[in-house]
Amino acid sequence: MNELFSLKDKVIVITGAAGLLGRQHADAIASAGGIPILLDLYKEPVEEYAKVLQEKYGVRAIGFQVNITKEEEIRANCTEIVQTFGRIDGLVNNAANNPKVEESSDKNFSRLENFQFHVWNDDLAVGLSGAFLCSKYYGFEISKNPKGGCILNISSDLGIIAPDQRLYQKPGLPEELQPVKPVTYSVVKAGLIGLTRYLATYWADKNVRCNAICPGGVENNQNPEFMKEVTSRIPLGRMANKDEYKGLVVFLLGDSASYMNGAIVSADGGRSVW
Numbered sequence: 001m002n003e004l005f006s007l008k009d010k011v012i013v014i015t016g017a018a019g020l021l022g023r024q025h026a027d028a029i030a031s032a033g034g035i036p037i038l039l040d041l042y043k044e045p046v047e048e049y050a051k052v053l054q055e056k057y058g059v060r061a062i063g064f065q066v067n068i069t070k071e072e073e074i075r076a077n078c079t080e081i082v083q084t085f086g087r088i089d090g091l092v093n094n095a096a097n098n099p100k101v102e103e104s105s106d107k108n109f110s111r112l113e114n115f116q117f118h119v120w121n122d123d124l125a126v127g128l129s130g131a132f133l134c135s136k137y138y139g140f141e142i143s144k145n146p147k148g149g150c151i152l153n154i155s156s157d158l159g160i161i162a163p164d165q166r167l168y169q170k171p172g173l174p175e176e177l178q179p180v181k182p183v184t185y186s187v188v189k190a191g192l193i194g195l196t197r198y199l200a201t202y203w204a205d206k207n208v209r210c211n212a213i214c215p216g217g218v219e220n221n222q223n224p225e226f227m228k229e230v231t232s233r234i235p236l237g238r239m240a241n242k243d244e245y246k247g248l249v250v251f252l253l254g255d256s257a258s259y260m261n262g263a264i265v266s267a268d269g270g271r272s273v274w
């Protein structure tokens with residue numbers, strides 16, 4: 001069993017690795033003996049966190065500054081990883097914009113009718129085009145690996161269900177000022193499910209599997225009113241802890257999931273079945 005759930009010496013690229021869940025994915029991979037390659041927009045946080053993982057688990061973790069919307073940066077980084085480690089075994093497409101909501105006194109810019117085209121383009125560039133570009137380079141490298149490997153896309157419960165906009169309503173505000181979950185979040189997360197199915201068949205003959213996780217919201221100092229409302233929509237009655245996806249990440253990346261391909265795995269406390 002230990003061997004089945006081991007990622008020993010597997011070189012696994014994680015995008016958005018300086019974020020809340022990216023760090024958890026990297027920690028999970030390192031704890032299973034893998035070599036996490038941490039990518040994010042800024043150098044310092046990924047380099048520092050890679051050092052933390054090296055010391056904690058005695059693995060060769062490494063951090064790189066890579067903007068996943070820039071094809072040249074990805075191409076160069078992919079070459080550097082292959083030169084350093086000889087191969088790539090896995091990719092976690094995790095980076096996404098947390099859609100920004102610009103406020104003004106007469107409009108709420110999260111609303112569809114006010115949503116700005118440049119914000120739509122930025123959100124899709126990171127969450128969806130970034131995942132495509134990383135699959136194009138790191139995924140292609142995995143396909144050249146004689147053993148194959150695995151791509152894991154981080155979607156969301158909101159890749160499967162629509163956001164319940166009542167959760168974001170603020171009492172007393174007129175409709176045009178009411179905040180909503182931006183349209184880009186649903187589109188990016190549903191798009192990743194399409195990418196997952198495409199990739200699950202594309203390099204299947206090279207033993208490259210591709211699966212998606214649809215995590216529910218992680219508890220992270222949200223306001224009490226929101227917490228009360230959101231947890232009432234989750235059968236388990238609570239949001240996730242940030243470390244609750246680690247087991248699933250290790251399981252799906254390793255030989256433990258060798259026959260899982262094209263799976264869209266919900267991990268949302270049951271929210272999407274209610």
Ligand SMILES: NC(=O)c1ccc[n+]([C@@H]2O[C@H](COP(=O)([O-])OP(=O)(O)OC[C@H]3O[C@@H](n4cnc5c(N)ncnc54)[C@H](O)[C@@H]3O)[C@@H](O)[C@H]2O)c1
Nearest residue numbers: 016018019020021040041067068094095096156215217218
């Ligand atoms: N946190 C949650 O509750 C939750 C729930 C469901 C799904 N998810 C998904 O999990 C993933 C991680 O979420 P999180 O909460 O850790 O988000 P986060 O905002 O904490 O981290 C995202 C990271 O991506 C990086 N990033 C942004 N643009 C980038 C770019 N162009 N190139 C490289 N890196 C870039 C950011 O710098 C940041 O470190 C996201 O895809 C998110 O949608 C999160």
